[in-house]
Amino acid sequence: MANGHSVTNDGAVMLLVSNGSADTDATITFNLVRTVDGQSVVPRVVTVGFARSIALGTFAVADYGTPLTFDVSSADISIQALKI
Template sequence: MPRTAVPLTQITRAGVAPPTETDGDPANNHVVSNNGRVVLLVRNSGSTTARTLTLRVRGTVDGQSVAPRTVSVPQSASRYVGPFPTDSYGAQLEVDVDNAELKLTALAI
């Protein structure tokens, strides 16, 4: 199945309402339109364990694939992650979650 899209909210000087979170989908994972100025707000809604967000990095170094970047989100905590340069992460940022307890919000600055 295709990755689940996370809507991107553009931050403006006029202000925007907080967007609705996207529930983590560990079966299909996620994709976010990336202009190089995207920040993810990742919230762990669980109260028992840390969860892991994985960001797919594009390209190779010396012919070897670059390892994905992982971010641990502590139990009942949130993390802002980004920005993601398009030359490393692409115009479509691929985001994997290890559990549906992770909630995602994508913001463009």
């Protein structure tokens, strides 16, 4: 499974995330570009239950940057990006 996924983010992007596994939860980890007192901020981790789909977003450019970058914990995750 390759990581380092990205989509163009202008602050009006949502992701539809589906976990195709029948028995294992998965995670999607969003990298944040914001710093606090010069220190990196801990990435945001979202759990997607097995056989579930969730909608995530929007993603503020000041926090998530453009592009929006993320990693997934499983090849069972599928992602669709939508501009709203």
